[in-house]
Amino acid sequence: MKSIDDFSRPLNNVSPMERPFRKVLRRVVDDEIMPHRRKYDEDWENHEYIEPVIHKLCVGLGIQKALFPQEYGGWSLGQSDYMMALAYCIAEEVGRGDSALSLSSICSLWPVCTFLIPPLVNMDLARELAPMFTGEALCIGCQAMTEPQGGSDIENMDLIKGKTITTTARQDGDHWVINGHKLWPTNSGGIATIFGVPCTTRPGSEDPNDFAYIMVPADTEGVTQSPPYAKAGMAADKNGDIWFENARVPLSYRIHGPGKDALAFKGLIYMGQLGSVGFAVGALMNVYEILYEFASTRTFGNRLLKENDAIAGILGDIAGSIDICRVLAYEVVRLGDDRNKPWGNPIYSEETIAKSRNIKEFICDKAVDVCGKAMDILGTHGSDRAWDVEKHWRDLKMVQLWLGGKQLCQMEKARYYFNCTTL
Amino acid sequence: MAYDVNELFPYPKNWVNDETHTIATAVHQWADKKIINNRLEYQKAYSELFLERRRSHNLDIGFQRIIFPEEYGGSGFNTLEKTPQLVTILGELSRADAGLGFMSALEYALSAVAAMEPNVNKEVCDLIAPMLCGQELKTVSILMPGQGIKDRIDPLFMGRPISARITPAQEGYSLSGSGIRPIGNGAIADIFGVVCADPDGRPGIAYVAADSKGISRGEEIKQTGLDACLNADISFSNVHVPSGHVIMNDDAVRELYTWLNLFLGAVSVGACLNFFEILRNWADNRVIKGKGLLKNNPLCASVLAAVAEEIGLAKILVYNISNFIGRTEVWGGHENPVIFMAAQMFGKRIQQCSLNAINRGMELMASAGYAKEWHAEKHWRDVKTIQSVLCGVGAEVPVQLDIARFFYESDLD
Structure with missing residues (x-):
């Protein structure tokens, strides 16, 4: 009998660590996420059921320390040629159970990617922050990017060049003083331990040297988080407002300095695409499992659904789409893991960002279509939360819309492939 | 700039009469006032306010009884040329909340089969009209043919397995079927419309009061949307249905x-x-x-x-x-x-x-x-x-x- 492990992937891109790690993750997903995930929607505010699983993934399995150097208690995954493959494996495998749990766990490391992935490494900051991430306490990182006035404009670095950023960083002696308002980031809504804050040292400037990325612990005086927003899905991912009012952090909490901060921030866009394709493909694989069961036990015209030629046609298209999406997702992995190879590019390169955005957009569009179609195959059971397909449908729509949404992806692709200069 | 959303989207206006426009305007204003302009409040106390708003348009305005002939206490919208009016009312209600529209849509669909001229079915109307034309809020649920289960051979309606069966019994029929999924409202219905098949496999519709002996409801189903239209699987165990309450074709x-x-x-x-x-x-x-x-x-x-x-x-x-x-x-x-x-x-x-x-x-x-x-x-x-x-x-x-x-x-x- 076929299973989700029969979907294609290029084995030469797979980390040697992946097989045992995937096995452990699958056990956690099957035993500790699948049986409880229907309670998550109602748990969006309190995280009574969700928080222990995030703890298990981040602390128990060690995800939160993975990027930190071994000498500071981590796994040095940032140095590995298989970093993206392993990150993708986590995103996909946990995403199979719940994409928001996967998101929350992985995004915890999103801000520290800015200084733990070569060539942009800041060992001093790594040493300083390692105790938070490598201990037994849950440490939730939050990349506080979006601002109220321009939505996802901030992610459009090639065009906007950070000139619309209103969150400011002012040097005052040996501290940065941060002021501004961010909203919507993953792992906000009151649960963040530390923020990565893109900001400007000169408001209105288009000079990348004026762009700053500064780590701000959530318990810093002057930092306030709102309660989480109510959303259509993704309950394990809390989102809210964050206000920085004269929040003071040491100068050493700026990740690199003029110029390099902007590059590191662009690299985060790639990381966001990598995670997104992992969540989407993981969820699709679970949709396949659910459809397999449904189509093998329900009938139309007194024949099993999967034995009806017309319905089989749809099922075939769905399986084919999932297979292609997975192959494409591994191309995003390859783009990142080749970053140090002679033929590779840094994750902040125009090519890597454009191609990963392209694939993310394609996979997400396909994923939303597939989930919608799967709901229709289930018919009167499609909208029933007990079958979980509709959960993936709600969640994947959100994956499709975040990180600047479809139109920004289209613009980035056009700029890259057609050398557009005025868009 | 102010605009009228209904006027923006072209449609064949000659199919819609002045009476319809008047009704549409009234419901539009009701929807703006009662729901759309107070959406946050409506969301916060959804179950309570949904019921209140539903009561308001169904009973105070009278949409619950609208489709029945006047002799049953209805508003007489039971002629086919009134169909655009019903469409307009449902559209306006759903602009405010699709759940409100959905509940009325199921009621109108099931009632229309029995109440629309020229094929008014007196016996079915005698059953459902007193409920739907009264002063209490009533809910309709419909169980359509749909999916069958492996290793079970079902009678079919155009390929669709029919899970409910009726067999002749004293002065009527006996209705049976286990764990059948309605298209909505199963948990709160007062009337069920059940597509069923007789022993020869002929399909029909049984109209059944929800308090009939032998009906049981499964657990409330959590679903993607239509939050107020609470659904549940329904089982019928030898439920007696008078022969006049079944439209057998x-x-x-x-x-x-x-x-x-x-x-x-x-x-x-x-x-x-x-x-x-x-x-x-x-x-x-x-x-x-x-x-x-x-x-x-x-x-x-x-x-x-x-x-x-x-x-x-x-x-x-x-x-x-x-x-x-x-x-x-x-x-x-x-x-x-x-x-x-x-x-x-x-x-x-x-x-x-x-x-x-x-x-x-x-x-x-x-x-x-x-x-x-x-x-x-x-x-x-x-x-x-x-x-x-x-x-x-x-x-x-x-x-x-x-x-x-x-x-x-x-x-x-």
């Missing part, structure tokens, strides 16, 4: 599908019209690339256009179905197979267009598209729920086969 089942496609199409279009209002407000106020308004950017404008196009098409199709049904002098009655086929074919398209419109529009709203605060996501969940339940099982395949039977005389049974 497959034309009636076809007619029920036709009404459902029409009325649920109107519900989805109504939800889309409000989504359009939300999106237009968004596009009027949001800036892209640090400068121009969203609506003035060519890429965003093209997405906005696609949304309007889908909604416009869906609205036209709904009115077209109502025209097929309402103009008996042109199309005959429900006996004409073109009406069933057209309702299925257009009904499928209406749901696709509606969902496409919301899906595309949400792209421009980014996180506001899925934040409950903006309400777009509720329309999206509601419309998707309607689309899926209308499929029954197997996505669009059952309807495609209906269409193939009509156009190509395909032998598919």
Whole structure:
């Protein structure tokens, strides 16, 4: 009998660590996420059921320390040629159970990617922050990017060049003083331990040297988080407002300095695409499992659904789409893991960002279509939360819309492939 | 700038009379006042306010009894030419909350099969009219043919397995069937419309009061949308149904599908019209690339256009179905197979267009598209729920086969 492990992937891109790690993750997903995930929607505010699983993934399995150097208690995954493959494996495998749990766990490391992935490494900051991430306490990182006035404009670095950023960083002696308002980031809504804050040292400037990325612990005086927003899905991912009012952090909490901060921030866009394709493909694989069961036990015209030629046609298209999406997702992995190879590019390169955005957009569009179609195959059971397909449908729509949404992806692709200069 | 969303989207106005416009305006104003302009309050106390608003339009305004003949205490909208009026009312209700529209749509669809002239079924009307024309809020649930279970052979309605069975019993029938999924409202219904099959496999519709002996309800089902239309699987254990409460012919089942496609199409279009209002407000106020308004950017404008196009098409199709049904002098009655086929074919398209419109529009709203605060996501969940339940099982395949039977005389049974 076929299973989700029969979907294609290029084995030469797979980390040697992946097989045992995937096995452990699958056990956690099957035993500790699948049986409880229907309670998550109602748990969006309190995280009574969700928080222990995030703890298990981040602390128990060690995800939160993975990027930190071994000498500071981590796994040095940032140095590995298989970093993206392993990150993708986590995103996909946990995403199979719940994409928001996967998101929350992985995004915890999103801000520290800015200084733990070569060539942009800041060992001093790594040493300083390692105790938070490598201990037994849950440490939730939050990349506080979006601002109220321009939505996802901030992610459009090639065009906007950070000139619309209103969150400011002012040097005052040996501290940065941060002021501004961010909203919507993953792992906000009151649960963040530390923020990565893109900001400007000169408001209105288009000079990348004026762009700053500064780590701000959530318990810093002057930092306030709102309660989480109510959303259509993704309950394990809390989102809210964050206000920085004269929040003071040491100068050493700026990740690199003029110029390099902007590059590191662009690299985060790639990381966001990598995670997104992992969540989407993981969820699709679970949709396949659910459809397999449904189509093998329900009938139309007194024949099993999967034995009806017309319905089989749809099922075939769905399986084919999932297979292609997975192959494409591994191309995003390859783009990142080749970053140090002679033929590779840094994750902040125009090519890597454009191609990963392209694939993310394609996979997400396909994923939303597939989930919608799967709901229709289930018919009167499609909208029933007990079958979980509709959960993936709600969640994947959100994956499709975040990180600047479809139109920004289209613009980035056009700029890259057609050398557009005025868009 | 102020605008009238109904006027923006063209539709054949000559099919809609002045009375309809008056009703539409009244419901539109009711929806604005009672729900749309107080959405946050409405969301916070949803169950309570939903019930209150439903009571208000069903009982105070009288929409619950509207479809019944006057002699039963109804408003006499039981002639086929009134179909556009019913569509208009459902659209306006659903603009406020698709759940309100959905509940009325099920009531109108089930009632229409029995109450519409020229085929008024007196015995069924005697059962359901006193409930629906009274002063208490009543809820209708419908159990359609749908999906069968492995290793079980079911009677079929155009390929769709029928799970409920009736067998002749003293002065009527005995109805049985276990764990059957209604298309909605199963947990709270006062009346069930059950598509069932007799021992010869002939399909029909049984009208059953929910307090009849032998009916049990499963656990309440949590679902994607239509949050207030609480559903549950229903089991019938030798439920006695008087013979007059069963309409025993497959034309009636076809007619029920036709009404459902029409009325649920109107519900989805109504939800889309409000989504359009939300999106237009968004596009009027949001800036892209640090400068121009969203609506003035060519890429965003093209997405906005696609949304309007889908909604416009869906609205036209709904009115077209109502025209097929309402103009008996042109199309005959429900006996004409073109009406069933057209309702299925257009009904499928209406749901696709509606969902496409919301899906595309949400792209421009980014996180506001899925934040409950903006309400777009509720329309999206509601419309998707309607689309899926209308499929029954197997996505669009059952309807495609209906269409193939009509156009190509395909032998598919």
